[in-house]
Amino acid sequence: MDDNLGYLFAAFAVTWLAIAGYLLYIGQQVKGLRDEVRMLNEGDDSPGV
Amino acid sequence: MTGETPYFQIEHVYKRFGTKVALRDVNVTLAAGEAVALLGANGAGKTTLLRTLATLSRPTRGTVMAFGVDAWSARPDVRARIGVVAHQPYVYPELSCTENLVFFATMFGLSNEQTRATEALEQVGLIRRAEDRAATLSRGLLQRLNLARAILHEPAVLVLDEPDTGLDAAGREVLSEIVRSQIAGGGGVVLTTHALEYALELATRVIVLADGRVVLDDERGRVTDDTVAQAIGGGAVMAGR
């Protein structure tokens, strides 16, 4: 019966890891966009991203 | 020019492909009885402008009015009233000249397909090769078949992309005759070509494009050969009409 518990944790772990990974991926996107907006606001002519 | 609505009226048209801007703030009108020669170096945007007029390409910005209505939303109606010749032939090599024209006559909704096909073939001087397959035609004769296809449905406007390529002297005469009769009949013509003197001989108005911008747009009478050549080469911006 105990290895059943192993599968349970595996399933939950995979789910939460995937969702956490996705949140990180989204975080990167938001950060990238924030940099670009900041670059725009400062109106400098630095090369585009 | 009579006051009725012009055939084509395009304002502030832009067209971009990725980061390349093919057309930049182009304003052009084409009225009845006008033969416009569209000139410019390679990559100046001539073909893109023609494709926009022919409703084959949607402008990134700006408005394209044809026959008084928005060209893009009334595509089938506009296409029924324009005849187009492009770089690539629109005819099927496996079909004979007559079969091709009968097919397109049907597609254009004409009732007398056969007679209309024969008439068009006579007009371009291909009647002798009527039953031969298009694949057997030379580059020049194929271009004539293309021309025949464009005039099948007696369109109001002809949109011709370098129609003179591959044509021999006789072929050019056929083309000139078609353009002249189109203008005489109150229709309109827009054509691009690399043969400068041929264009100036036919056109009632000259437009020069450079780097996607209209740098010259003037009556044929008011421009000399070298001002046009200079516009094409130099790309200097000249106050047009």
Added chain:
Amino acid sequence: MRRVWALVWKDLLVEFRGREFLGAMVVFALITIVTLNFAFDLSRGDREAPGAGGLWIAFLFAGMLGLGRSLAVERDRGTLEGLMLCPVDAGTIFLGKFISNVMFIVIVQAVSLPVFYGLYNLPSLRPMVLLIAVIGAIGFAGLGTLFSAVAASSRAREILMPLLLFPLAIPLVIGTVQATTLIFQGDGADAWPWFNLLAAFDVIFVTLSYVLFDLVLEE
């Protein structure tokens, strides 16, 4: 409607004279059917199911070959633009292409079914099998014509077509293979529920493809 038949007439004439892909489709279907013999041992045991499955794999992949080519050739030669410049709506062009595509697949089936009967002595010439063959061809050609227009103007056409078409055609694959198996096994009376599924699939997706074709064809 006259224009739809003009389009079909044009497609058939161009194909019979130009032999661009019909021949390749027939040969491809035949070689797949022959390969069946080595893939699953069809000489003994319950061979109706693998036989029917193999037959339909041959039809679907041969169909895929033809569907992909039909619009790709027109776009590459520039003749597709010539069609779009005629004062017709996209639906008419779709119907023309769709009907000629169905005809090509049916021709491939007409050649393959007797050969299959000859090789494996499975009753592939029963009228019910012919009916299912045509129904399957209609559904597959409907979606196939729509997505061949999508693939024709995209990169990596050869991968895109199967990847788009096969997942969506799963109900068609299941329906045709199950119905054909039942017909091979008995008189096929109980194949009718699958027939209804296929008929519904055809009606839904041919209509949808007709409606959505304008969204795809427009430059």
Added chain:
Amino acid sequence: MMQRKPANRSDMLVTGLGVLAVVVLTLGIFMAFVYAPTDRDQGDAQRIFYVHVPMAWLAYLAMGVVFIGSVGYMWKRSARMDRLARSSAELGFLFTTLVLITGSIWGRPIWNAWWQWEARLTTTLILWFIFIGYFMVRAYAGDAERGARYAAVLGIIGAIDVPIIHQSVKWWRTLHPEPIVLDTAGPNLPDSMLVTLLVCLAGFTLLYAFLMVLKMQIEWARDVLAERELTALLAPEGNQAERRTVATVSHKVSGAAED
């Protein structure tokens, strides 16, 4: 760092949804592990059910939203609808993948095989391929507008096809009966299990809503930046040879992008 702007309406929505999702999800996890009773014959592995079923529900919900976005884009060509379809497709793909993984992990101890051609699972596998086709069609179309059109076509056809696929796989299954059906969902669930499932469903649905709002904002910001890049590109003095310089034009464009 940028000075903190007063959080406008959409920011509050995002943080609100985020907090709510976290609260309900933690409650759900707690109930799934502790509150819900252990299944008599499957043991603790059955608790995977509390993750697997919500994932399956979200996978199909996401495809439904892709359908709505696709029809909206086809009808009104509104960029907002395309963003809705794009964002929901990305989330749909994530959830569909998780359905397949948690499904096979759950199946392992019961069928002692990683896969079972069970109707729901098989349909989800096909939905997974449809999502891949959706991204490829967008990527290979050549330009963004055409990609959006092709994706809308696949979104509409795919969404309508899913129930048909499910039905045909189900009929196909009756010809090849499998021993045990995967999930024990259905009216005969004991109350405590049912409540736990509902809490988990609510929690994950909130998570989906949270991610959607966030994703929509990101896609919106991307569209705005692309728009400004286009304006700069088409500006009289800008020429396409140099790299993108958007700064010179940014003031004229409405400040929408700055908040």
